[in-house]
Amino acid sequence: MPSRSAGRLLHGLGLLAVFAVTVFPTYWMVSSSFKTQSDLLASPPVWLFTPTLANYADVFADQKVVNAVVNSLIVAVFSTGLSVLLGTPAAFALARYDFRGKSDLWFWFISNRFVSPIVLALPIYILARNLGLLDTHLVLILVYITFILPIVIWIATDQFRSIPKELEEAARLEGASQFAIFWRIYLPLGLPGIAVSAIFGFIFSWNELLYALVLTRRDVQTAPVVATSFMSGYELPWGKIMATGTVIVLPVTIFALLVSRHMVRGLTMGATK
Amino acid sequence: MSYLRLERIEKRFGPVSIIRGVDIAAEKGEFVVFVGPSGCGKSTLLRMIAGLEEVSGGDVYIDGARVTQTEPAKRQVSMVFQSYALFPHMSVRENIAFGLKMAKVPRAEIDRQVAEAARILQMEPLLDRRPRQLSGGQRQRVAIGRAIVRHPKLFLFDEPLSNLDAELRAQMRVEIARLHRELGVTMVYVTHDQVEAMTLADRIVVLRGGVVEQIGAPQDLYDRPANTFVAGFIGSPKMNFLKGRLESADAAGVTVGHPALAAPLRVARHGTAAALVPGAEVTLGLRPEHLALEGGGARIGLTADLSESLGGSTLIHGQTRTGETVSLQVPGRRMLGKGETFSVGFDPAQAYLFDADGRAL
Ligand SMILES: Nc1ncnc2c1ncn2[C@@H]1O[C@H](COP(=O)(O)OP(=O)(O)O)[C@@H](O)[C@H]1O
Numbered sequence: 271m272p273s274r275s276a277g278r279l280l281h282g283l284g285l286l287a288v289f290a291v292t293v294f295p296t297y298w299m300v301s302s303s304f305k306t307q308s309d310l311l312a313s314p315p316v317w318l319f320t321p322t323l324a325n326y327a328d329v330f331a332d333q334k335v336v337n338a339v340v341n342s343l344i345v346a347v348f349s350t351g352l353s354v355l356l357g358t359p360a361a362f363a364l365a366r367y368d369f370r371g372k373s374d375l376w377f378w379f380i381s382n383r384f385v386s387p388i389v390l391a392l393p394i395y396i397l398a399r400n401l402g403l404l405d406t407h408l409v410l411i412l413v414y415i416t417f418i419l420p421i422v423i424w425i426a427t428d429q430f431r432s433i434p435k436e437l438e439e440a441a442r443l444e445g446a447s448q449f450a451i452f453w454r455i456y457l458p459l460g461l462p463g464i465a466v467s468a469i470f471g472f473i474f475s476w477n478e479l480l481y482a483l484v485l486t487r488r489d490v491q492t493a494p495v496v497a498t499s500f501m502s503g504y505e506l507p508w509g510k511i512m513a514t515g516t517v518i519v520l521p522v523t524i525f526a527l528l529v530s531r532h533m534v535r536g537l538t539m540g541a542t543k
Numbered sequence: 544m545s546y547l548r549l550e551r552i553e554k555r556f557g558p559v560s561i562i563r564g565v566d567i568a569a570e571k572g573e574f575v576v577f578v579g580p581s582g583c584g585k586s587t588l589l590r591m592i593a594g595l596e597e598v599s600g601g602d603v604y605i606d607g608a609r610v611t612q613t614e615p616a617k618r619q620v621s622m623v624f625q626s627y628a629l630f631p632h633m634s635v636r637e638n639i640a641f642g643l644k645m646a647k648v649p650r651a652e653i654d655r656q657v658a659e660a661a662r663i664l665q666m667e668p669l670l671d672r673r674p675r676q677l678s679g680g681q682r683q684r685v686a687i688g689r690a691i692v693r694h695p696k697l698f699l700f701d702e703p704l705s706n707l708d709a710e711l712r713a714q715m716r717v718e719i720a721r722l723h724r725e726l727g728v729t730m731v732y733v734t735h736d737q738v739e740a741m742t743l744a745d746r747i748v749v750l751r752g753g754v755v756e757q758i759g760a761p762q763d764l765y766d767r768p769a770n771t772f773v774a775g776f777i778g779s780p781k782m783n784f785l786k787g788r789l790e791s792a793d794a795a796g797v798t799v800g801h802p803a804l805a806a807p808l809r810v811a812r813h814g815t816a817a818a819l820v821p822g823a824e825v826t827l828g829l830r831p832e833h834l835a836l837e838g839g840g841a842r843i844g845l846t847a848d849l850s851e852s853l854g855g856s857t858l859i860h861g862q863t864r865t866g867e868t869v870s871l872q873v874p875g876r877r878m879l880g881k882g883e884t885f886s887v888g889f890d891p892a893q894a895y896l897f898d899a900d901g902r903a904l
């Protein structure tokens with residue numbers, strides 16, 4: 271049994287390491303957001319402190335932060351929503367039909383992602399400027415769709431492919447149109463995959479910084495852009511930065527929790543056999 | 544004109560020819576069974592009737608109309624898939640109602656139809672369950688319910704019982720037969736199980752390698768198989784085949800010799816095979832249930848191999864002097880030791896004869 275308990279020890283240490291890397295920073299951010307500036311700067315760091323909501327009051331009093339959260343929400347909801355709206359029918363076609371150029375199209379979706387985003391930043395900036403789209407929600411939504419749409423198509427196609435072909439054939443015999451087959455069979459059965467891709471898309475657009483920095487100025491700055499904007503000057507407002515961070519993380523977490531209900535696999539079980 | 548007609552149907556998948564010129568006709572209300580070994584093209588043929596698979600050649604007619612190019616939904620056929628193909632995210636009720644809903648049938652009428660189907664199939668208590676909450680037999684019922692509720696012109700079944708255990712299979716077989724009798728509808732049923740074919744069919748279509756070997760009523764196929772393939776496929780246990788020689792032939796019958804036969808065998812002719820030359824090779828076919836340890840007009844000498852007791856009867860396997868295997872089924876318990884010699888008798892009228900190419904004589 272010694273090897274077994276050694277294994278357990280290693281297992282425990284591994285978990286601790288993962289915990290330290292992933293959960294601790296979040297804990298530190300959230301707890302710091304409730305500290306006063308003097309507690310924050312205390313050395314050694316204080317673990318027990320009297321919590322304060324002052325930082326949050328500060329954040330929500332700052333119109334810039336509130337606007338940024340609203341902007342981020344608008345951009346994330348529309349870029350994710352439109353990607354799902356456009357991506358799922360595309361995935362249905364890719365999963366179920368053979369057509370010329372199918373594999374090329376398929377490859378194009380991945381190869382797109384080979385290009386480093388920074389390479390395209392300048393051309394897109396110039397394009398947006400010439401079209402008069404700088405500092406609008408639309409330009410961010412459009413740019414984010416080019417990232418999210420392939421994710422949706424990829425995951426949804428894979429999900430749709432796993433749906434037994436006989437279900438479609440049975441529906442066809444029962445008189446269902448192509449749209450009805452998509453809407454009543456594929457969409458509900460593909461929901462787990464679609465939900466996963468929607469979460470990825472939402473998180474991506476919520477956290478995206480590069481294009482948001484390049485393409486926005488004052489009116490539609492998103493949350494990550496505003497968070498970075500505090501990091502200037504002589505005395506960093508740590509409490510406010512941490513509170514802003516918490517406010518930024520919260521919506522994605524809630525969204526992910528809401529959608530994860532649908533991620534439960536095994537919905538297709540019982541279709542056959 | 545027949546209710547369902549397949550005319551010179553062909554199917555190729557790329558360069559591979561799967562169905563090679565099939566002609567079948569079925570009358571209204573008939574129960575037709577396609578039977579044949581796995582991979583012979585039964586499902587493909589059925590799917591072409593449904594319109595799920597395009598034909599490469601030939602035509603399909605249903606109720607007098609050519610439907611070769613008609614899309615599946617417009618053919619008014621229902622299909623029960625081997626995997627049942629129930630929609631897992633819908634309740635039993637929604638599954639059954641799906642086709643009616645697609646046809647925009649009024650709500651009240653849908654409810655009435657679903658209730659009727661549920662009554663016929665005795666599954667009223669299951670209506671609000673999901674498919675995954677049902678047993679195999681219950682899923683099977685739902686699949687049938689979904690098929691009958693639309694009152695199609697044709698019911699297609701693709702090996703519907705092959706996922707069930709033996710007991711349930713026998714039970715559902717009876718149920719499908721009852722359904723056919725009650726609804727009086729035309730059914731086309733695919734199976735590789737000759738017992739299902741024999742018990743359910745008004746007419747059996749025996750397929751092999753994409754061609755029809757024989758079409759006929761179950762008893763006709765049993766009594767007058769067109770060739771050794773059909774003879775071996777229909778009937779269980781399988782027919783015994785012995786390679787013999789033709790000694791003489793005239794209009795009424797032939798005389799066959801075989802080393803294991805005590806005396807040359809005189810057999811009446813059924814088929815219409817061409818010239819019979821004395822000395823030609825022929826195959827003698829004997830059904831295990833037609834052989835007996837005592838009595839019979841003709842006798843074969845055997846050496847016992849193995850005896851299997853089936854409870855009420857015994858299956859005895861033996862070998863002739865020429866090394867050919869002969870099995871027989873006898874009533875009671877008659878276990879013979881390995882190596883024991885014995886002889887079996889049979890009525891020459893129950894013997895089958897085939898020429899060197901396997902065609903019935
Ligand atoms: N879509 C297809 N593409 C290529 N070959 C196929 C396809 N469907 C069936 N086949 C082939 O056709 C033959 C007959 O298949 P099938 O009709 O399913 O046989 P059965 O139902 O009698 O077992 C098989 O050899 C199978 O491999």
Ligand SMILES: [Mg+2]
Pocket residue numbers: 585586587702
């Ligand atoms: Mg098959």
